[in-house]
Amino acid sequence: MRKPIFTGAGVAIVTPFTEDGVDFEKLEELIEFQIKEGIDAIISCGTTGEASTMPDEEHIGVVKFTVEKVKGRVPVIAGTGSNDTKHAIKLSKMAEDVGADAILSVTPYYNKTTQKGLYEHFKTIAQSIKIPMILYNVPSRTNLNINPETLKALSEIENIYGVKECNLLQVGEVVNLCGSDFHIYSGNDEHIFPVMAYGGLGVISVMANIIPKDTHDMVQLFLNGDIEGSRKLQLKALNLVKALFIEVNPIPVKAAMNLMGFNVGKCRMPLVEMSEKNLALLKQELINYGLLKA
Numbered sequence: 001m002r003k004p005i006f007t008g009a010g011v012a013i014v015t016p017f018t019e020d021g022v023d024f025e026k027l028e029e030l031i032e033f034q035i036k037e038g039i040d041a042i043i044s045c046g047t048t049g050e051a052s053t054m055p056d057e058e059h060i061g062v063v064k065f066t067v068e069k070v071k072g073r074v075p076v077i078a079g080t081g082s083n084d085t086k087h088a089i090k091l092s093k094m095a096e097d098v099g100a101d102a103i104l105s106v107t108p109y110y111n112k113t114t115q116k117g118l119y120e121h122f123k124t125i126a127q128s129i130k131i132p133m134i135l136y137n138v139p140s141r142t143n144l145n146i147n148p149e150t151l152k153a154l155s156e157i158e159n160i161y162g163v164k165e166c167n168l169l170q171v172g173e174v175v176n177l178c179g180s181d182f183h184i185y186s187g188n189d190e191h192i193f194p195v196m197a198y199g200g201l202g203v204i205s206v207m208a209n210i211i212p213k214d215t216h217d218m219v220q221l222f223l224n225g226d227i228e229g230s231r232k233l234q235l236k237a238l239n240l241v242k243a244l245f246i247e248v249n250p251i252p253v254k255a256a257m258n259l260m261g262f263n264v265g266k267c268r269m270p271l272v273e274m275s276e277k278n279l280a281l282l283k284q285e286l287i288n289y290g291l292l293k294a
Contacts, residue, residue, distance in 0.1 A: 002161050004183050005102045005132050006075050007201045007223070008040030009215040011208035012048035014250055014257065015062060016264040022058060023265060024065055030209075030262070031069050037212035039074060040202065040219075042066060043104060046079035047141070048206050048250045053268040056091065064098035077204075081106030081136060085121050089128045102132040104164060104204070109142040115150045122154055132161040134204075138187055139167055148173040155182040164204045171198045189215075189241045193234035196222040207241055209253050210260060210291060236289075243285035246278045255279060256286055 011034050016026035034042060044066040045051040045059050054062070063078045070076050078095035080103045082088040092103050105125055113121060126133050135154065137146045146154075146163070148170050154160050155178040162183030165171055168191045171184060175198050186195035186203040195203070196219065208215040214233055222230035244252045250267060255274050257264045259282075266273065274282065286292040 006041035010041035010204045012043045012046045015049040038216045039212045041075045043077045060094045067099040075101040077102045083108040106136040107142045135163040152177040243282045
């Protein structure tokens with residue numbers, strides 16, 4: 001049996017930027033906040049971390065900094081995916097070299113591939129490193145699904161431990177095919193409870209940037225057998241989650257963090273600031289949740 005990289009809530013942490021680059025002092029503050037609030041893992045340089053706008057040196061610099069500041073208190077998982085297999089291998093090796101506990105590798109986007117191509121792409125990356133790998137299946141962004149049969153084949157590769165799954169419709173089939181030795185994490189904050197009901201181990205979360213304790217508790221309550229407590233937290237979070245995805249992630253979550261006083265800076269282009277209408281809706285949901293005062 002493969003030991004899970006983590007069980008619970010992993011935060012897909014934002015990358016705070018200034019006009020000159022990464023705000024490392026602010027990043028350290030965010031890391032400490034997450035650990036203090038009980039987060040179970042930190043995912044560095046994922047979609048929410050805006051890795052697609054980061055040159056390799058900066059990208060790996062953020063991973064290295066995160067590893068050094070976390071100091072083994074929770075696992076650090078580095079986003080190293082690419083639609084270029086050679087580039088994904090390069091990033092994955094670099095992340096391993098700077099001490100990442102695992103990597104997260106997204107489905108190839110734009111050029112895409114076949115199911116056979118997906119298998120070969122992920123297999124080749126996995127064989128280039130010794131640390132565990134989590135696949136990231138997000139059809140809404142890549143327009144490509146990793147089919148359950150392909151996940152079954154990939155689950156037989158020794159260091160492919162699991163999947164961050166955004167396609168709720170196939171989670172049950174993946175569980176049936178792959179069994180309990182292949183670990184499933186919800187890729188959508190609104191689907192944590194149903195994924196846990198299918199046998200998932202937790203979530204890689206956007207909302208954990210602002211509500212890490214509640215996100216952790218939602219998973220832990222379920223694991224402890226308090227199904228009703230977990231269900232209530234999931235329902236409580238639904239309107240907040242909707243607001244956090246009213247525009248393209250991570251635009252709203254960074255806006256929310258700035259409203260809450262975290263001062264994480266702007267997103268990098270081509271992502272732009274929220275419309276005034278959507279910002280007002282987001283602010284109201286933060287008030288409703290109790291994160292801001294009216």
